Amino acid sequence: MLDTLRTVDTIDADRDENDIPGLALLRRYLAEHAPQTRRAYLADWKRWVHWCRTNNRTPLPADPVDIALYLVHAHDEHGASQATLQRWASTIATSHAANGHPDPTSQPPVPDLLRWMRRAKPRPRYRGSRWLTDLELTRVLAHTREEAWPDLVIHRRDRLIMLLTRATGDGPDEVLGLRAGQLQLDGDKVILLREDQTPLALADPLPAADWATCLPCSLAMWRQVLDLADDSTAALRDALEDSDRSTPRSHLHHALAPAPRPENWLLRRVRRGGTVTSDRMASGAIRTLLRTHATAVGVDTEGLTAFALRPHP
Numbered sequence: 092m093l094d095t096l097r098t099v100d101t102i103d104a105d106r107d108e109n110d111i112p113g114l115a116l117l118r119r120y121l122a123e124h125a126p127q128t129r130r131a132y133l134a135d136w137k138r139w140v141h142w143c144r145t146n147n148r149t150p151l152p153a154d155p156v157d158i159a160l161y162l163v164h165a166h167d168e169h170g171a172s173q174a175t176l177q178r179w180a181s182t183i184a185t186s187h188a189a190n191g192h193p194d195p196t197s198q199p200p201v202p203d204l205l206r207w208m209r210r211a212k213p214r215p216r217y218r219g220s221r222w223l224t225d226l227e228l229t230r231v232l233a234h235t236r237e238e239a240w241p242d243l244v245i246h247r248r249d250r251l252i253m254l255l256t257r258a259t260g261d262g263p264d265e266v267l268g269l270r271a272g273q274l275q276l277d278g279d280k281v282i283l284l285r286e287d288q289t290p291l292a293l294a295d296p297l298p299a300a301d302w303a304t305c306l307p308c309s310l311a312m313w314r315q316v317l318d319l320a321d322d323s324t325a326a327l328r329d330a331l332e333d334s335d336r337s338t339p340r341s342h343l344h345h346a347l348a349p350a351p352r353p354e355n356w357l358l359r360r361v362r363r364g365g366t367v368t369s370d371r372m373a374s375g376a377i378r379t380l381l382r383t384h385a386t387a388v389g390v391d392t393e394g395l396t397a398f399a400l401r402p403h404p
Contacts, residue, residue: 272353
């Protein structure tokens with residue numbers, strides 16, 4: 092099997108776009124997505140079609156076994172990362188939906204293969220930091236459910252920080268260095284945008300039973316705080332201090348307008364009283380907030396650092 096990872100420019104030169112099956116409907120399906128997301132999906136789809144034609148496979152509708160071969164070949168022969176392979180599978184699923192076909196990536200052996208690749212991915216180990224189990228993290232997140240003013244401001248921010256760290260596997264500097272415009276919602280997926288990198292759809296870090304463990308809900312709730320706080324603290328307080336305002340019972344509607352100030356820090360320092368500053372949080376803040384919430388719910392804090400939030404090694 093050849094040419095799995097040829098560049099998009101080379102693939103484009105090989106064949107007219109009108110001869111790429113499913114491309115026109117995929118382009119129309121992605122019309123409302125961000126330009127970066129559209130470019131990434133279209134490039135991934137062209138790469139898949141080229142591989143199929145090179146190896147005498149059918150790209151649309153695709154055979155799940157062929158998709159598994161495609162991913163395994165990229166993983167074993169070219170060292171493609173788990174995140175890249177997950178994105179390629181997502182592109183294939185999206186194109187099938189756009190063209191009215193069932194999702195082949197949800198059929199064996201693709202789901203089991205992707206799970207195996209996630210578990211097999213080598214991760215660095217960090218001395219002095221234990222791993223926070225999913226059950227422990229769920230308990231810690233439960234402490235952020237309180238929606239009373241002004242604690243809800245810090246709770247919403249801290250919940251997003253913990254879920255983001257778990258989902259990305261990044262360290263404190265990378266997580267706290269995100270700008271407001273770098274995270275978008277695409278249906279039930281959070282899309283991470285980084286300069287010179289293909290947009291990454293973040294997998295849910297925990298089973299999302301309700302809004303308190305759901306990454307898209309957490310992003311939407313924190314962005315509500317930021318958008319109001321950027322107007323004024325008074326506007327934020329007036330909107331969220333109302334004692335009659337009900338706490339969400341299930342998931343929120345996963346929709347998000349573009350950030351009004353995309354260059355601002357996403358995760359910011361919060362003063363007592365609920366005032367959201369424009370300042371970036373210090374790198375040590377994640378360790379502090381994690382231990383604070385863990386202590387409140389009786390989770391052992393020995394060995395807990397920011398790296399304890401990373402996915403299981």
